[in-house]
Amino acid sequence: MIITKHTFQEGETLTADICIVGSGPAAISMALSLDGSPLRVLMLTGGSWTETIANQDLYRGSVSPAGSHESLEENRRRQFGGTSSAWGGRCIPFEPIDFKARSWVPDSGWPISYDDLLPHYQKAAELCQIGRYEFDAQAAFPHSKREILEGLDSESLVSYPLERWSPPVHFGKTYRAALENSANIHVLMDAHVLALKTENDSSTVSHVTVSLGGITLSVKANKFVLATGGIENARLLLASTTDRYPTGLGNQHDNVGRYYMVHFSGVYAEVKLYDKAKLMADFERDNGGVYCRRRWWFPEPTQEAHKLLNTIFFLYHANTTNGHRDVLFSSRFVAKSVLSILSQKSINRVVSKGKELLPSLKEHAVNVAKNGFFEIPDLIKLGLQRMAKRRLPYLLPSKRNDYWGLYFQAEQAPNRESRICLSSSQKDAFGMPRAEAQLAFLEADIESIVDTHTLFVQEFRTKNLGEIRYVEADLRQYLKERIDTYNSASHHIGTTRMSDDPQTGVVDRHAKVYGLTNLYVAGSSIFPTGGHANPTLTIVAHALFLANHLKVNHKNKEMSYS
Numbered sequence: 001m002i003i004t005k006h007t008f009q010e011g012e013t014l015t016a017d018i019c020i021v022g023s024g025p026a027a028i029s030m031a032l033s034l035d036g037s038p039l040r041v042l043m044l045t046g047g048s049w050t051e052t053i054a055n056q057d058l059y060r061g062s063v064s065p066a067g068s069h070e071s072l073e074e075n076r077r078r079q080f081g082g083t084s085s086a087w088g089g090r091c092i093p094f095e096p097i098d099f100k101a102r103s104w105v106p107d108s109g110w111p112i113s114y115d116d117l118l119p120h121y122q123k124a125a126e127l128c129q130i131g132r133y134e135f136d137a138q139a140a141f142p143h144s145k146r147e148i149l150e151g152l153d154s155e156s157l158v159s160y161p162l163e164r165w166s167p168p169v170h171f172g173k174t175y176r177a178a179l180e181n182s183a184n185i186h187v188l189m190d191a192h193v194l195a196l197k198t199e200n201d202s203s204t205v206s207h208v209t210v211s212l213g214g215i216t217l218s219v220k221a222n223k224f225v226l227a228t229g230g231i232e233n234a235r236l237l238l239a240s241t242t243d244r245y246p247t248g249l250g251n252q253h254d255n256v257g258r259y260y261m262v263h264f265s266g267v268y269a270e271v272k273l274y275d276k277a278k279l280m281a282d283f284e285r286d287n288g289g290v291y292c293r294r295r296w297w298f299p300e301p302t303q304e305a306h307k308l309l310n311t312i313f314f315l316y317h318a319n320t321t322n323g324h325r326d327v328l329f330s331s332r333f334v335a336k337s338v339l340s341i342l343s344q345k346s347i348n349r350v351v352s353k354g355k356e357l358l359p360s361l362k363e364h365a366v367n368v369a370k371n372g373f374f375e376i377p378d379l380i381k382l383g384l385q386r387m388a389k390r391r392l393p394y395l396l397p398s399k400r401n402d403y404w405g406l407y408f409q410a411e412q413a414p415n416r417e418s419r420i421c422l423s424s425s426q427k428d429a430f431g432m433p434r435a436e437a438q439l440a441f442l443e444a445d446i447e448s449i450v451d452t453h454t455l456f457v458q459e460f461r462t463k464n465l466g467e468i469r470y471v472e473a474d475l476r477q478y479l480k481e482r483i484d485t486y487n488s489a490s491h492h493i494g495t496t497r498m499s500d501d502p503q504t505g506v507v508d509r510h511a512k513v514y515g516l517t518n519l520y521v522a523g524s525s526i527f528p529t530g531g532h533a534n535p536t537l538t539i540v541a542h543a544l545f546l547a548n549h550l551k552v553n554h555k556n557k558e559m560s561y562s
């Protein structure tokens with residue numbers, strides 16, 4: 001049942017067996033998994049059906065040093081469905097190596113393994129609507145070419161790993177009916193949690209304080225699950241201080257908010273092929289029409305031998321295309337920029353977004369006007385594919401271009417000094433301290449990106465498949481500039497990391513917060529390392545894993561009472 005209009009009184013207390021805070025992919029996946037169970041579940045959404053200025057404002061925060069991270073409200077959505085209302089839909093599972101302790105990556109190693117998550121990954125694939133859980137291109141498309149670029153694959157560099165694309169699923173819209181029809185799941189719209197409270201200073205969370213349409217409620221539950229996203233999970237724990245936990249819940253060892261990680265991605269190197277017929281860089285579609293695309297990856301032995309962080313490459317738009325910009329890319333840029341300006345929710349934001357985008361917008365619009373005429377049929381076709389229910393994920397570069405950009409997405413190494421903390425001066429409309437991002441990269445992050453490029457370039461040059469533009473010193477400069485103006489693309493990882501040792505983690509292998517008997521965390525904040533994969537498929541798989549644990553736990557308790 002979804003409760004939109006309520007008759008609650010100021011100070012009233014609601015009760016549940018499990019209270020889930022949040023309504024993004026993590027929270028909704030858990031709720032769906034608990035549907036039909038004997039547990040009474042109450043989900044607190046922290047937003048409305050759609051984005052509102054007031055709710056987005058709750059996400060504002062600060063960034064230190066300025067510019068080193070996007071504004072904190074930019075890549076998150078405080079609404080029903082959470083950030084899945086804006087996500088792109090790229091789905092990739094973590095690989096077995098991501099869960100292992102690697103001697104060359106300090107603080108690596110999850111307490112759980114890939115095999116623990118595997119059954120839940122399969123169910124997560126269903127929820128994300130990405131077809132069969134098959135990420136090996138050679139098994140998924142046995143009749144297609146075997147490599148992205150014929151002749152390049154080797155023992156140390158392979159191109160069979162696939163990414164699969166969700167339509168993309170908006171978890172709020174897609175699963176609203178299932179939640180409405182549920183007898184044991186209650187969803188409270190516009191309910192914002194302000195703090196988690198322990199009674200008599202015990203180690204049990206007794207209730208959360210909730211703001212709902214101008215009144216304050218308490219929600220009591222046997223168990224609480226925080227599923228408010230990678231930044232907000234840490235913020236809520238840090239803001240919930242008690243006499244026993246003066247620096248926040250779960251923060252006995254000063255780990256909450258620390259080890260904040262993102263993915264380092266970009267396009268620097270560019271390749272020109274001697275024989276374009278050897279290339280297979282298009283999207284492929286499976287039987288259900290799911291868009292899939294291949295990527296280059298360095299298998300475990302290569303990562304170990306060269307002490308690399310997990311990294312992938314695929315072909316994308318080059319930064320320079322024979323001195324000209326790609327018309328398809330420019331058209332997309334113009335369309336997206338205009339929509340982005342028009343979708344701003346206040347005049348001030350329209351003006352500031354316009355100012356930010358205007359120089360590039362002009363450049364791309366001139367390119368479309370000058371060179372776009374012959375590409376009009378392609379543009380119309382691609383426009384229609386982008387508007388389809390299962391949409392084309394993104395525009396690939398035109399086949400007419402000589403140069404392709406080499407897109408990389410790399411793991412960031414765990415780093416205690418990279419963190420989310422509370423602002424000492426800024427508060428939101430409810431009086432809660434705002435979050436502050438202090439994202440910090442290590443030398444190892446840069447060196448691994450340089451080394452993976454060097455390895456790729458060596459393989460490419462040895463096989464004599466084309467030209468590659470690559471100068472190591474320029475890559476370093478490019479990476480430095482990206483660090484100074486970083487955009488996380490919403491991959492917010494590690495701030496309540498999982499560990500078997502309370503000294504080095506915030507949650508245990510069951511995602512239960514250390515020091516508290518009944519508080520759990522779901523979402524990418526629990527990932528101790530981030531791999532190269534976009535996080536949502538793993539967020540959903542882990543949320544299902546956690547829901548299963550809570551169900552089993554409940555059943556065992558009932559059996560021990562009977």
Ligand SMILES: Cc1cc2nc3c(=O)[nH]c(=O)nc-3n(C[C@H](O)[C@H](O)[C@H](O)COP(=O)(O)OP(=O)(O)OC[C@H]3O[C@@H](n4cnc5c(N)ncnc54)[C@H](O)[C@@H]3O)c2cc1C
Nearest residue numbers: 022023024025026046079082083088089090193490534536
């Ligand atoms: C433009 C864009 C593109 C993306 N593309 C991809 C992609 O291709 N692949 C991929 O894997 N990921 C992608 N992502 C990231 C993806 O959206 C997130 O990983 C995912 O939504 C995280 O799920 P979550 O449930 O943990 O958090 P969220 O989706 O952020 O949900 C958090 C929920 O918590 C609620 N909440 C917050 N604070 C409170 C509070 N105090 N009280 C109550 N409720 C609260 C919010 O209202 C929201 O419902 C993209 C993100 C963006 C912005």
